[in-house]
Amino acid sequence: MRAVQVQRFGDPSGMEVVEVPEPEPQEGQLLVHVEAIGVAGVDAVIRRRTIGGGGFAPGFVPGREVAGTVREVGPGVDRAWIGRRVWAFTGDAGGYLELALAAVEDAVVLPDGLGAVEAVTLGSAVPVARFALAHGHLAPGESVLVRGAAGSLGIAAVELAARAGAAAVAVTTSSAERGDRLRELGATHVLDRRGEGDGPAAYDVVVDVVGGPDLPAFLDRLAPNGRHVLVGVVAGMPPADFGTRLLAAFQRSRSFSTFSLDTVPRAALHAARAEALQAAVRGELHAVVQDVLQLEAAAEAHRRMDAGSVFGRIVLVP
Numbered sequence: 085m086r087a088v089q090v091q092r093f094g095d096p097s098g099m100e101v102v103e104v105p106e107p108e109p110q111e112g113q114l115l116v117h118v119e120a121i122g123v124a125g126v127d128a129v130i131r132r133r134t135i136g137g138g139g140f141a142p143g144f145v146p147g148r149e150v151a152g153t154v155r156e157v158g159p160g161v162d163r164a165w166i167g168r169r170v171w172a173f174t175g176d177a178g179g180y181l182e183l184a185l186a187a188v189e190d191a192v193v194l195p196d197g198l199g200a201v202e203a204v205t206l207g208s209a210v211p212v213a214r215f216a217l218a219h220g221h222l223a224p225g226e227s228v229l230v231r232g233a234a235g236s237l238g239i240a241a242v243e244l245a246a247r248a249g250a251a252a253v254a255v256t257t258s259s260a261e262r263g264d265r266l267r268e269l270g271a272t273h274v275l276d277r278r279g280e281g282d283g284p285a286a287y288d289v290v291v292d293v294v295g296g297p298d299l300p301a302f303l304d305r306l307a308p309n310g311r312h313v314l315v316g317v318v319a320g321m322p323p324a325d326f327g328t329r330l331l332a333a334f335q336r337s338r339s340f341s342t343f344s345l346d347t348v349p350r351a352a353l354h355a356a357r358a359e360a361l362q363a364a365v366r367g368e369l370h371a372v373v374q375d376v377l378q379l380e381a382a383a384e385a386h387r388r389m390d391a392g393s394v395f396g397r398i399v400l401v402p
């Protein structure tokens with residue numbers, strides 16, 4: 085079968101399509117015949133090695149979420165799964181391939197009315213946004229700033245915050261056109277990447293996908309008791325001394341936290357994934373798909389992500 089491998093860390097030219105043996109599902113696993121693959125910002129972060137490189141060695145298959153039909157199951161898995169259409173988190177096993185392995189606990193049956201392309205746009209991003217807002221204890225009537233709102237994670241945070249009754253949902257983005265699209269999805273105020281623009285003076289919650297050198301300036305935007313939740317570092321790590329900004333405003337009782345899905349219990353994560361797909365069927369959340377490309381165009385998809393030209397998500401089809 086065909087798979088994409090990252091042969092060299094760094095720019096997307098290190099990605100290649102290769103022939104590899106078909107995998108066999110092991111204990112507790114599903115083998116999924118892939119119809120759609122979500123291309124996520126985190127795939128690029130891992131490819132560039134922005135945050136270390138984790139346990140990845142050259143030759144790994146990027147991608148972490150797929151949708152398709154279960155073709156085979158491993159020992160211990162109910163054979164009734166065979167033939168079901170599912171969304172599945174593949175984790176480090178990779179998703180840019182024709183046949184993917186996933187633990188049965190990490191698969192969600194696709195609800196009627198939801199396509200594979202839509203599912204891989206929402207299945208991971210929405211839970212991150214949902215739990216990040218909960219981590220920030222967003223309450224109805226409070227104000228939110230979503231920093232880096234043009235990606236699938238930020239778009240989900242905007243839609244969820246608006247539905248949760250936030251009084252203001254501000255976003256940072258790099259263009260007026262993106263700002264207009266984010267307004268259609270629930271944003272009430274559009275700011276530039278530095279946070280300049282016509283928005284509230286202070287925010288109760290900041291959901292931050294960006295991190296990077298400008299992060300401390302956004303800590304200054306927190307209202308008293310405001311909560312900054314860092315969920316991504318698309319602009320790299322913040323300066324090492326960023327915490328001094330919180331200490332300088334000690335009397336404002338602000339807080340900073342990171343949030344990772346890795347800390348969510350598996351059952352809660354499964355429920356959030358299933359709910360995300362159901363919410364899409366109900367029309368409460370929208371799959372914003374920039375483009376659907378062939379598997380062979382994986383490097384091109386990453387080039388577009390690196391160039392910042394993706395609004396929402398690119399999806400690959402094998």
Ligand SMILES: NC(=O)c1ccc[n+]([C@@H]2O[C@H](COP(=O)([O-])OP(=O)(O)OC[C@H]3O[C@@H](n4cnc5c(N)ncnc54)[C@H](OP(=O)(O)O)[C@@H]3O)[C@@H](O)[C@H]2O)c1
Nearest residue numbers: 125126232234235236237257258315316317319343344345
């Ligand atoms: N916490 C978790 O559990 C979890 C789970 C999955 C993924 N993640 C993280 O989430 C991130 C990916 O999310 P995503 O796919 O939604 O993001 P993304 O699409 O990669 O980036 C979001 C937006 O940030 C803006 N941006 C990019 N570079 C920037 C810069 N240098 N300065 C300011 N803004 C910049 C861009 O919008 P504009 O051009 O419009 O400004 C971009 O569309 C990764 O860092 C990944 O590690 C976290």
